[in-house]
Amino acid sequence: MKLMGKMLSIVLLVTLLLSFSIPEVEAAQPFDINARSAILIDAATGTVLYEKNIHEAYPPASVTKIMTMLLVMEAIDEGKLTLEDKVVVSEHASKMGGTQLYLEPGEIKTVEELMKGISIRSANDACVAIGEHIAGSEELFVQRMNERAKELGMENTNFVNTNGLPADGHVTTAYDISLMSKELLKHKEIHRWLTTWMDEVVVGKSQSVQQLVNTNRLIRYYDGANGIKTGYTSEALHCLSASATRGSTTFISVIMGAPTSPIRFSESTKLLDYGFANYNTVEVVKEDSVVGTVPVQKGKGLELNAVAKEDLALLVKKGEEGKVEKEIILPQFVQAPVMKGEKIGEVIVTVDGKEEGRVDLVAQEDAERASIIDIMSRMFRKIVGS
Structure with missing residues (x-):
């Protein structure tokens, strides 16, 4: 009997100790998002307001171009580049395929023209051309992309190219995308292109006019929308980093792996609506x-x-x-x-x-x-x- 009593006491003690060591269950999210992963952050403070699989790495498709645009804007701020600089299009850049400006080898374009192509049409050839111009080669530019990612705390990101075309090991996360999106929005000049619905660029020996239509339809239909970038491949599915500003408050929503294009926009809208309905940013100084x-x-x-x-x-x-x-x-x-x-x-x-x-x-x-x-x-x- 004494032995049984001691054993019962030990069992009760272990049970009590375990009850203190069980971690608290995280609070349930207010709603679900129809995508592989998603996040909503406040652009001013970086506060995460909604999350779903935010550290799971997936291919980002053309959302990659946020980092390409960021490095271009930083090079301009540092005086290493101007919008009027002439860029000679290489044979390699002209063969990117996918969404492009149809640039021709030897063609000369300004940095501003290429940035229009990247930010509005999501042109793959423009990304490679400008990357080669800044770093000397696409490989060196991609190396800088990964270095900058580490500086921003993007711990689960690995870039293989400048534009997000399918490549083994080219992955990032919803959280990491929100970090580089937040950094890009600090550059006022980029807003001029991110918020443009339609524009045009003249390309090729024939000087054909390429009509540019923004791939981010929220720019036209969502109140306060001011960016940022869409992406799609059959592996990545439909992705979107979207931002909107109302008053002094700016939110960034990221959708990765939505099953359709309309769903990525509707789910991003759901996240942004949630932010604006429940939170406000107070500017202290x-x-x-x-x-x-x-x-x-x-x-x-x-x-x-x-x-x-x-x-x-x-x-x-x-x-x-x-x-x-x-x-x-x-x-x-x-x-x-x-x-x-x-x-x-x-x-x-x-x-x-x-x-x-x-x-x-x-x-x-x-x-x-x-x-x-x-x-x-x-x-x-x-x-x-x-």
Whole structure:
């Protein structure tokens, strides 16, 4: 009996311990999405609002071109490329097949013309041509695509080409697509093409006019739609990274592997509608905006503007915007010299007293140390009252 009692006690103890170690079941999603994987994020904060198999790797088809466009825009920002640069189309680029501009070997196109072809028509030949122009070869450009993916935290992505044509090992995830989509939307110039419904480009020796129609029909039919990229192959099925902005709120939805094209658009609409119906983005400070001024001791100037180092925004449920509070922390003074971009304060944002984010405040410009002449001149002006 004593043995049985001890065994019963052990069983009860093990059961009790196991009850504490069972992980909590994740909260059920508000609805299902008819696709292999899907995600909805807030573009300002990266907050994930809906997820389905977001880290499962699948072929992305032409959604790949988001990374190609991102590298082009970054090269322009870095001064390595301009929209007017001339690109010579190679034999290799002209033979891509699939959706294309029908570029001919030796043909010369501007970067802007190629970007129109990529962003509006989803032209495979334009992707290779511009990749070769930037990196010297498609292989080197693809290497840079993968390097940039790692920098963005796209841990389950491997690119094999610039355009998403079928290739072994060419995969990414809904989550990773949302990361590169978020980064691309930071480039204001790209919005000009992503939101264009129809345009044209002249190509070939015959100078034929190619009519371009945006493959993303949400641009025409969804309120606030401003991107980004469709994709389809028989293996990838129907994919879409879509974005929309209303007021200060931008959401990005990603659909991978929808069974039909209409379904990818309807499911993306469902995700975006869910975001706009339930959440709002509160802009706390904008990058480079002047938040306050600080007196400068022993400086040529008497005051120094403090500006936000980067954007600070907070996603909240609708109706809770009034709970967001901003605290600006600046010193009573700074001692010259101060370098432009040097941290001199902070902005802290809280909700119901709990910190939810912060951003550095930095010097808008250099604050040089005053010379003896500067000090004497300042004293003289005080004496004479000017």
